[in-house]
Amino acid sequence: MYIIKNAFKSIARNKARNILIGVIVLVIATASCVALSIRQAAETAKEDTLDSLTITAQISYDRSKAMSNMQASGQGGKGNFDISSLAGTTLSLEDYLNYAEAENEGDSYYYTITASLNANDDLLPYGSTTSEDESTTTQPYTGLDQGTSTMRGSGNKFSFMVQGDFSITGYSSYDAMISLFGEDGTYSISDGQMFDEESSDLVCVISDELAMYNELLVGDTITLVNPNNEDETYSLTISGIYTNSASSEGNQTFAMSDPANNIYMSYNALNSIITSSKAIENAETNDSVNETSTALTSQLNFTYTFANSDNYYNFAEKIYDYGLSTDYIVSSTDLSAYENSLTPLNTLSTMAGWFFLIVLAIGGIILVVFNIFNLRERKYEIGVLTAIGMKKHKVATQFITELFAVTLIAIVIGTSIGSAISVPVTNSLLANQIESAEASFNAINENFGFSKDTNVNVGSNKMPGSRPGTTSISYIDSISSATNLTVVLQLIAVGILLTIISGLAALISIMRYEPLKILSSRS
Numbered sequence: 001m002y003i004i005k006n007a008f009k010s011i012a013r014n015k016a017r018n019i020l021i022g023v024i025v026l027v028i029a030t031a032s033c034v035a036l037s038i039r040q041a042a043e044t045a046k047e048d049t050l051d052s053l054t055i056t057a058q059i060s061y062d063r064s065k066a067m068s069n070m071q072a073s074g075q076g077g078k079g080n081f082d083i084s085s086l087a088g089t090t091l092s093l094e095d096y097l098n099y100a101e102a103e104n105e106g107d108s109y110y111y112t113i114t115a116s117l118n119a120n121d122d123l124l125p126y127g128s129t130t131s132e133d134e135s136t137t138t139q140p141y142t143g144l145d146q147g148t149s150t151m152r153g154s155g156n157k158f159s160f161m162v163q164g165d166f167s168i169t170g171y172s173s174y175d176a177m178i179s180l181f182g183e184d185g186t187y188s189i190s191d192g193q194m195f196d197e198e199s200s201d202l203v204c205v206i207s208d209e210l211a212m213y214n215e216l217l218v219g220d221t222i223t224l225v226n227p228n229n230e231d232e233t234y235s236l237t238i239s240g241i242y243t244n245s246a247s248s249e250g251n252q253t254f255a256m257s258d259p260a261n262n263i264y265m266s267y268n269a270l271n272s273i274i275t276s277s278k279a280i281e282n283a284e285t286n287d288s289v290n291e292t293s294t295a296l297t298s299q300l301n302f303t304y305t306f307a308n309s310d311n312y313y314n315f316a317e318k319i320y321d322y323g324l325s326t327d328y329i330v331s332s333t334d335l336s337a338y339e340n341s342l343t344p345l346n347t348l349s350t351m352a353g354w355f356f357l358i359v360l361a362i363g364g365i366i367l368v369v370f371n372i373f374n375l376r377e378r379k380y381e382i383g384v385l386t387a388i389g390m391k392k393h394k395v396a397t398q399f400i401t402e403l404f405a406v407t408l409i410a411i412v413i414g415t416s417i418g419s420a421i422s423v424p425v426t427n428s429l430l431a432n433q434i435e436s437a438e439a440s441f442n443a444i445n446e447n448f449g450f451s452k453d454t455n456v457n458v459g460s461n462k463m464p465g466s467r468p469g470t471t472s473i474s475y476i477d478s479i480s481s482a483t484n485l486t487v488v489l490q491l492i493a494v495g496i497l498l499t500i501i502s503g504l505a506a507l508i509s510i511m512r513y514e515p516l517k518i519l520s521s522r523s
Helices: 002-013 015-052 063-072 093-102 174-181 208-214 267-279 309-322 333-341 343-377 379-387 392-447 485-512 515-522
Strands: 055-061 108-119 137-140 160-163 166-171 187-192 203-207 221-226 229-244 262-266 298-306 328-331
Touching: 002 015, 002 392, 015 333, 015 343, 015 392, 015 485, 055 309, 055 333, 093 108, 093 298, 093 309, 108 174, 108 267, 166 174, 166 267, 174 187, 203 208, 208 229, 229 262, 229 267, 262 267, 267 298, 298 309, 309 328, 333 343, 343 392, 343 485, 392 485
Parallel strands: 166 262, 203 229
Antiparallel strands: 055 298, 055 328, 108 166, 108 221, 108 298, 137 160, 187 229, 203 262, 221 229
16 A cells, blocks of 8 residues: 555656656557457457358359369360260259258258240330340350259250340249348339249239330230240230339340349249240250250259358358269358458458557557666665665565556546547548559459449459359448447556566666665765
């Protein structure tokens, strides 16, 4: 108690000296508070974003591995590629359902099937003037896009992707349509009602643009034609008309690329069309050796959903125990987008960490040097205290107590200032980091010949099967809070550390001093 009293009396007697120490510590505390708050805000933002993230995953064929194997076996040269080597690489619905057994409780899945059909003479795709304006385009399709399955047949028999007038998508459940018709979606039913997700009836919903273009109403029937076989037609009843708030004018290369020409129905309904087409297919032989089929080509897209990231990583590891070949990989575009969105925040967090260490090191050095000069001025005081019988370790304890008291007060003030400015400072620095990242991406895109308005993410860690021009990054651009109890405790630890480091100079010096020599030299 005596030591504490003397320490506070000494602080009161030497205001100028202790104010100077306090200012030094205040600057260190404020800078440290901002730096630590940035790092803490980054961690909090990561956790909050990840907790709110809906994690989905797809199984895709590892084309990089396949190409490597082909090159190793000498099949990578010009003219040596055999497309039949890719047959059988697609997965069936039964395969996907089997792998779903690897999911944990609370996880789920959904799937869609997509086909392309033409319009008959009474129906015009949106954006065309006559039915003859639209020509179908036939292209060989390997079916190796991420999470999809389209190639069918065996041996030398292949189905070909045909670009028809309309893109028809069948959904297994309403959950599969949440990205379109959900809270964050741009689609909404403006007339009629949505089809029954479990029904096999040939009912569908069409866009309001297509309905207006062809003067169609709810309850009307439209007829679609197999692009491979004009004699094969299917009649669909319109159960609802949807509005797409993000729909653009029909400036697409093909009619089916225009969102207005998207037709939606249940998976069971579209699958029944695909099954019927297979039953009546008429195999033909083209000019090449390979045999083609007139049956409708479908594309299966199966998506797994996870309650959290741990379940996803567990699934990605366990799925191979359920028979999945190592030629396939499990990937999540959501987690990839999440990691990309953290790039500016992670960069800022790293910079804040280095800034904190530099401030701490420089501040510690300044305090040590200042205390060394301070002790020389107080040499006589040390000699008097030790001469009247005060133990050296108690004198050192008093000096350290003085320093700790001043440091603690400065840290409290510095923490208050730092917490007040940490959020605006962090958001300002984060905005600069985002601007820098976007400038870098724009520069790369321009080098590739893309315009600034094109959502291209060249050079990022994209998923297999993705292409330029289809990805945009939504960065975390702001934080709402930064300083919390963790930061306060860390700052207290910083204060204790600074006190110990600078107090060691006092301790070493006091232990070296001899009171009689100090007093005699003073006289």
